[in-house]
Every structure is written in C-alpha cells, then in structure tokens.
Amino acid sequence: MTIIHFVDMEKSAEEDNVEVLIKEPFLHFVSLKETTGAFMSETILQELETMSLSVENLRGQGYDNGSNMKGKDNGVHRKMMEINPRAFFVPCSTHSLNLSVNDAARCCLEASSFFDLVQHVCVFFSSSTCHWEILTHHVNYLTVKPLSQTRWESRIDALKPLRYELGNIYDALTEISDTTFTGSSGNTACSDAEALANGLSKFKFVTSLILWYKILFEINLTSKQLQEKNLNIHAAIQKLKQTKNILEEFRSDEGFERTLVYSLELAEGTDFPTEFE
Incomplete structure (x- = not known):
C-alpha cells in the first residue's frame, strides 16, 4: 500500500496569506513478490521514480515494526537512509x-x-x-x-x-x-x-x-x-x-x-x- 505524507502550501485567491496544509493521500496498492528489506526498498524507489518524486526530497519514513521494515541493518528504513540520510524513520506508534x-x-x-x-x-x-x-x-x-x-x-x-x-x-x-x-x-x-x-x-x-x-x-x-x-x-x-x-x-x-x-x-x-x- 503506497501512501505519501507531504506539506502543501496553497495561496489564497483573495488574500496574500499562504495556507499550510498537511496531506496524506492513498495512492495505490503495490504487489510484492518478496518481503525482504532489499526488495521492498527497491520497489519503493521504483514507485517514487514512476511518480516523478525525487528520493532526495524525502524527509521521513513510517512503517510498522517488522524486522524487514525497521531492522537496523537490513530494514527498509536503513536502506533508504543510506540513499538519503535526512529521511528519518519514525515507527508506527500504534x-x-x-x-x-x-x-x-x-x-x-x-x-x-x-x-x-x-x-x-x-x-x-x-x-x-x-x-x-x-x-x-x-x-x-x-x-x-x-x-x-x-x-x-x-x-x-x-x-x-x-x-x-x-x-x-x-x-x-x-x-x-x-x-x-x-x-x-x-x-x-x-x-x-x-x-x-x-x-x-x-x-x-x-x-x-x-x-x-x-x-x-x-x-x-x-x-x-x-x-x-x-x-x-x-x-x-x-x-x-x-x-x-x-x-x-x-x-x-x-x-x-x-x-x-x-x-x-x-x-x-x-x-x-x-x-x-
């Protein structure tokens, strides 16, 4: 399941004020053939490239607490931070x-x-x-x-x-x-x-x-x-x-x-x- 979280700055038509909105739209489901951290990381990168979203602009990651997602060595969040160190990982609090x-x-x-x-x-x-x-x-x-x-x-x-x-x-x-x-x-x-x-x-x-x-x-x-x-x-x-x-x-x-x-x-x-x- 692909969900992106971003800040949208909209300028009011009548005023010069800029309204800052936090949005989190659901995009689509992605089929996975493997559930390893390496394969899912590659899948995420391909999805971002398909949507013309630069991984350099990534500032945060949020996944569940599975070892393939949060693992400190081979988890998805670690592999993404190797590409972009500013993409801080926050585990799902729930x-x-x-x-x-x-x-x-x-x-x-x-x-x-x-x-x-x-x-x-x-x-x-x-x-x-x-x-x-x-x-x-x-x-x-x-x-x-x-x-x-x-x-x-x-x-x-x-x-x-x-x-x-x-x-x-x-x-x-x-x-x-x-x-x-x-x-x-x-x-x-x-x-x-x-x-x-x-x-x-x-x-x-x-x-x-x-x-x-x-x-x-x-x-x-x-x-x-x-x-x-x-x-x-x-x-x-x-x-x-x-x-x-x-x-x-x-x-x-x-x-x-x-x-x-x-x-x-x-x-x-x-x-x-x-x-x-």
Whole structure:
C-alpha cells in the first residue's frame, strides 16, 4: 500500500496569506513478490521514480515494526537512509503500543492462561451450531468473539461479552453440560462445557476479566487516538504518558483493591465464589 505524507502550501485567491496544509493521500496498492528489506526498498524507489518524486526530497519514513521494515541493518528504513540520510524513520506508534502489550502479556503465565480460556470459550460455541443456538438463547445482545493475534487492543471486543454477560454465558455452558447428546462427540461436548464453566466461575478468572477489560479499554482508546488524522507528536506523547500512569495505577495496591471491588460485585451477581483458591 503506497501512501505519501507531504506539506502543501496553497495561496489564497483573495488574500496574500499562504495556507499550510498537511496531506496524506492513498495512492495505490503495490504487489510484492518478496518481503525482504532489499526488495521492498527497491520497489519503493521504483514507485517514487514512476511518480516523478525525487528520493532526495524525502524527509521521513513510517512503517510498522517488522524486522524487514525497521531492522537496523537490513530494514527498509536503513536502506533508504543510506540513499538519503535526512529521511528519518519514525515507527508506527500504534503498532509499537500493540507489541508492548503483546510482549507484556506473553511473559505472564496467568495472563496467557486467562486468554487461553477466553479463546476456548469462543471456539467451543462457534464450532457447533447447536452450541451457538443455546448461547444465543441465553445471550441477547452480545456474542463471543475470537481473539486477535495481531491487534491486542481489539481483544476488548472478545472480553466485552464475558464482562457483561458472564452469568448468561456460564448458564449456556451449564445447559450444554447437562444436555444428553448422542455419540462420543456428545460426551466430549458435555465434558468440555463443564470444564469451561468451572473455569469461568473461579474468582481468579473473574478478577482477571475485570483487570484486563480495564487495561484493554484504555489501550484501545489510546490506539484509536494515535491513528487520528489530526494528531500531533505532542498530543501523542501526552496520551501515552496518561496511559502509562493508568497502567502503573493498576499495579499499585490501591488499584488492585479497586479491581477487587468490581470483581466481588460481578462474582456475587453471578453466584460465583468470592475468594481466591
């Protein structure tokens, strides 16, 4: 995908004032036969030449955080700067935020176990029309959604049904576990439903659900703001600082106590245990 970002200085017809406009038009998609830094760099140079745009006028580059794009030795940005040292590279701030959350969650066993259970719930209901029908009988407005492996902030969509329909989803699993199905697959479905229901009812899961919903809600807001057309660097830095402060607050004893208050409310409302095992 080819997008160029440039400054357009337009002179008013009635006045002598010059209006400075920042524009970022989408040009077209470019087919790639290879995804190496060298090949993509050559493709970019060819595209600029085709559009009669001099690489000497290039002042900035912005890509995602893939090694073939940002690699300090063989990435696209490095090869372009070898041609034009003034073409400074700025990584995608939204992608950087996404990778930070991704790495932070993967290094925590409790977080990995929590999201594995969320994913198993989605797979269980979506893999069978019978299971899905029972789910929709209990849940009217929200349906379980799969986890995104690349856009962590979008996992808020997967947690929202559990956050606000946890009791109903639990009831759906309980109904399936109590239903008599034919064949070995039916027994497996009952066993899986019972195991998932037991997992959802644990206070540790409820607390993790409250905590991660609050975290991803904030991350999602920040991610969307970082993608706004009119956002400037100063506003982006301030928003990231605000998000950092909120995450640090979650890590404090006071922040965790507030999380427990919401966890107790949710657990009591669904008749789940209200103590950690």
